[in-house]
Amino acid sequence: MAEKKKFLIVGGGAGGAILANSLVKDFDVTVINDSPYHYYWPQLLQIAFRNDYSNLYRSLSSLLVKGVNLVIDRVKKVDLQDRIVTLSNNKTMNYDYVAIAPGVTIEHKGIDGNEKLVEQYGDFHSTPQNASKVFDVVSNMKKGTFVIAVGDPYHRCPPSPYEGILLADEVFRLRGVRNDINMILAVPYPRAYPAETFNEVLEPILKERGINVMTFFTADKIDTENKKITSLEGEELSYDAAIVVPVHKGPKIEIKPDDAINQDGFINADKFTNQILKYDDAFAIGDASTSANAKTGVTAHLQAKVVSKRVLGLDARNTGRTNCPTELGFEKGTFVISDYNHPAAKVPANTINFIMKRLFADAYWDIIRHPEFWDPIFDVYFENTQPEVLWKLFR
Ligand SMILES: Cc1cc2nc3c(=O)[nH]c(=O)nc-3n(C[C@H](O)[C@H](O)[C@H](O)COP(=O)(O)OP(=O)(O)OC[C@H]3O[C@@H](n4cnc5c(N)ncnc54)[C@H](O)[C@@H]3O)c2cc1C
Incomplete structure (x- = not known):
């Protein structure tokens, strides 16, 4: 042989x-x-907002x-x-x-002041240690302005800043301090979520939960002394606690x-x-x-x-398929599903999608270990959830 x-x-x-x-x-x-x-890595969100380390490594x-x-x-x-x-x-x-x-490679120093900011408030894109700092912040903050700002649009997991702000909102509500905390999500895009169609799902949820969205704001410089973030576009944002999604290289x-x-x-x-x-x-x-x-x-x-x-x-080829399960807090979820030819479909927010996200997470280790078992299941799943099918289903 x-x-x-x-x-x-x-x-x-x-x-x-x-x-x-x-x-x-x-x-x-x-x-x-x-x-x-x-x-x-998705477990960093669970550490940051639920103190849950169970699925980390x-x-x-x-x-x-x-x-x-x-x-x-x-x-x-x-x-x-x-x-x-x-x-x-x-x-x-x-x-x-x-x-x-x-x-x-995560480069906090890619945004002036972010190394210092992460020391104070942590983040959920780098390490479990930094994610645990976020948990300290959200479980102790009583009042003031809480900001999540995006410094790099090419970060891991496009929906993660939205999951972060909505899970923080859940923590603040469960702690009974939400009325005293102003929550701001600052993004580089012209609307809350870059893909217009998916924005139609997400923006009403952010609104309903009282989260203020600042658009055209790419975090560029952080003044940790005076607690201010300046954007590339020249605007300023004051905070009491802030997380800036770091530069990815x-x-x-x-x-x-x-x-x-x-x-x-x-x-x-x-x-x-x-x-x-x-x-x-x-x-x-x-x-x-x-x-x-x-x-x-x-x-x-x-x-x-x-x-x-x-x-x-x-002659296998990528279709550019995305399938990002997105947690919205209070046991609701949705999915960002798109491909090279179709922007993200309007997949509704509901509990079934939250359960699906949890099932994906629980099955993760088995999916890696047993591709021969999971491949046919995924083939069926991907075939039946093609963006063009979902586009017709959820107009
Ligand atoms: C907060 C958060 C939430 C997320 N949520 C989701 C989600 O819900 N769904 C989803 O699909 N994805 C999600 N992701 C993204 C997902 O985790 C990554 O896209 C995925 O891990 C990328 O896989 P990879 O193999 O490219 O890199 P990694 O999984 O990062 O693996 C890279 C490996 O290379 C090793 N390595 C690095 N440098 C070297 C070197 N020089 N020599 C040898 N080894 C090296 C590292 O140790 C690591 O083991 C999330 C990410 C984050 C941060």
């Missing part, structure tokens, strides 16, 4: 782990991850199926020309195929040739195939790639499936 080809995967997160488990039958797969743990080795090799080390360089991956100790590994999936990995990455360090990958430039043996998937039309686990998952089929010679 011919020897299996070597497939290296940089990063064992949402995209890398699923890809590894989907490939192991046909390839000699090695995942290189800089930590022994795989984090479920698992050991990566427990998620990879038998036969996948795991190396715990930091990749510092990928040379696409010579097919060489260099680890932190300068050890090198070669490959027949490589998939680069190391996620994003590409991975801290040297990737050669230089034109394989854009100015923010994201890897230039084709949006349909995830192939990097002209290298048909190299792919970038998930948050690290420029092809992530939404930085979500579902996108990373679907891209992994496309890559796993393409390397077997199939």
